[in-house]
Amino acid sequence: MKRRTVASLVAYSSLLTTWAFAQPEAPAPAAAPQPPASAEVDAAPKVDEAAAVLAPAPGGLTADTFAERTVASSHTVRAKLAELDASRARLNETTAQFFPRLTGKASYTRLSKVESGLGGALVGAQNPGPLGVGPCPGNPAAQCVLDSGGVPVGAASFSFPSLQNMYALSASLTVPISDYVLRLSNASAGASANRRAAELAVKAEKLKVRSDAQALYYDWLRAKARVAVAEKSLERTRARVKDAKPAYQLGVITKADLMRLEALAVSTEQVALEAKTFRDLAERQMAILMGDKKTKTFQVGEDVNAPRRPIPGELDDLTDEALSKRLELRALTEASRATRLAAKALKVGAYPRLDAFGDVTYANPNQRFFPQEEKWKATWSAGLVATWNVTDVFIVGSQSSQLDATARSLESQRNALSDGIRQEVAAHYLSRQKSEGALTSARRGVAASEEAYRVAVDLYRVGKATTTEVIEAETDLLAARLSEINARIELRIADVRLRHAVGRDVP
Incomplete structure (x- = not known):
């Protein structure tokens, strides 16, 4: 899931705060009538809208359930499964190549008449x-x-009689003796390694799809919470605008104060609209990934405030663990090994080969009998044959060189992936630490913003605070709550990403 929209919400909230601080303060009118106060609007918000909307419902969707359904309908997983089927078929083909070759033949031949x-x-x-x-x-x-x-x-x-009709039934058995000695072990081991590489690739793809799905689930929760917080802030701001209009008519506030409140309402409405768009997009993506043909409104089934599973270990230890557990690395190792074994098996093709053979012929007339008669007679033969195709030396050499180059390429890819995994573990480890600190700071910020909002409202009631100060307090409160939601969800996502990067999601 793209983070651009999420980032834009935080940036937009920051812009609102900056805009509010940049406005010149309207001088408080001395000895003027007090502005009308609304208990519903002026009271500091005591209900956590995010907690209410994120409260788990019985039978609701959890991150694990969503991930399982996503894996079950993933097209990339199906593609890896198809590759696994192909590798199994290649293993069967390799095994069958070393079976004794049995050939059966039936023929009829019409011969021209000759004088003998x-x-x-x-x-x-x-x-x-x-x-x-x-x-x-x-x-x-x-x-x-x-x-x-x-x-x-x-x-x-x-x-001699001239027989013009010939019928023959024959069977031939060839045993590749030299292949058993020189090629069988490398070829079968290479095919088995290729199958193991495909199996590991399937498991790795499932884990990747699973972690991506869990991250998308938490992004969806973030969007739902943002919508709730933004809509509640918009509700308070609209109520304040409604109360400010008669105050303006009575001369209690200036037109500039009224316009600032209306501008804040419009800005908050934009924040809520962006959050709704992100939420709807996330729900549509979730439905598509789960294979649902129609977009549904999902119920939350996971408590994001529940204690998180710990991921103990220092960065270096986690990195070493990742390099030993990640299935992608093991898959590339097996693929490289399979390619090198295939190259060894192919090089043997440049050597002379030895085959044993046996033939049985049942023919009418049988060419082995003299003179020929129109009778069915059987004969057999057996022996050894040594062959050496000199041209194959050059062809096999080029083919084995290609396989060796492919193996080196796979080894380089594995080394590059190892470096990428080191960076991935470090990035998610530090992101998790940052998110933990950000959540602690955000919670303090929410508490401070709620208290600042309460004080600003109380002062506004008695005429000791300006509209600008109330706007700033409202904007700060909205930004603080959005930041707290973002930090809370980012910490969940960081846990998912780090657990996958280290390989602790490997069953």
């Missing part, structure tokens, strides 16, 4: 042994080529 004859004829003998020439059985007058058993040798035409 070798020409001539194939000579065959029934009995083994040397061949000879002798009378042909059944025709002794003719000579025949006889085998060792005296059986004539025959000759037949020879050709």
Whole structure:
């Protein structure tokens, strides 16, 4: 939530005080009739309007409830959750890359018809042994080529069948042996670190959204209290203007006194208007952050005057605690580690790789059998294969260098974040100290301003105080009460910010 409007209210109140002191005093008329007094207006205010409007109501909205609803509907948290899902998917992908690769294949091939004859004829003998020439059985007058058993040798035409349809079913299993030895540990550790970084980023984003929501809640309370204080001051000023008009007609006060009162009423009305604008804007922002489609008027459910939770520790101790607890630092550490492990796993790609393989083929006809037949037959094979792609040496080197550079960038970001956290802790620690002192001073200022207002009103009743003095007292009282509200709320916000900066909101 922007603090510009809040700051403008304080500045505006200061301007009112300065303006009132700058006005020349109207001389008190000697022996003149006393100005009319209104018990409702002149009595010093005894009711704390801010406490009344900030009183917790049963079932009202608290800072913790608002923060929980904001986290549940936060789009930035959902974006971090989506990144976490992506990192988990990458871890599963990395694990699956090292599974033995099983491939199945089914195919049909239509082949063109070819002539596979070798020409001539194939000579065959029934009995083994040397061949000879002798009378042909059944025709002794003719000579025949006889085998060792005296059986004539025959000759037949020879050709291979031309099969035009081929069907095949095959399965192949590849086991990356070298990856198990060289890449598995780094790759799986890197993917796990990347997942942890995403988980820490989700938790850190939830805590940030939560602390921002709590700060917005207290800003809303500040605006509600400012509206109540400004409207009460405006009510008193308008009543005084109303009573001053007949006094002016009777000559008890001058026209300048009347105009000063009217100017004060207009200025106070502007302060109230700015406070209402800030309150309405805060309520609209709260409704949007909680996912409500329509703006609602929320009831206060938290007692801002209740004792605050202590945050013990000196600045140096709190800084060391923050550097050890903040989830953002741990997330960057894991991200850098994941990147360096990925670079190590990638560098292995430049080495020769060794794979084991096994194949099973069930085909019709099966190419391993001779001659080919239109029958389904199965065969298998297994072995080892070593490969080395020389070109990958240069590609992998460049890719690993990119990852190393990314890791250095993440480490530099972590160092920068560490410096930022040191500054953040110091700023909120000192802001908390300042707010504690400011609240003590503001409460004394309210007590003094209320007493000064009472004295000014009493003197005004008896004609011993001018209108300017009453205006100054009213302006001082308004500024004091606004400052007290601001200091009280700033202290609550400083507690929230410091607790988050130190990491004490980490569950």
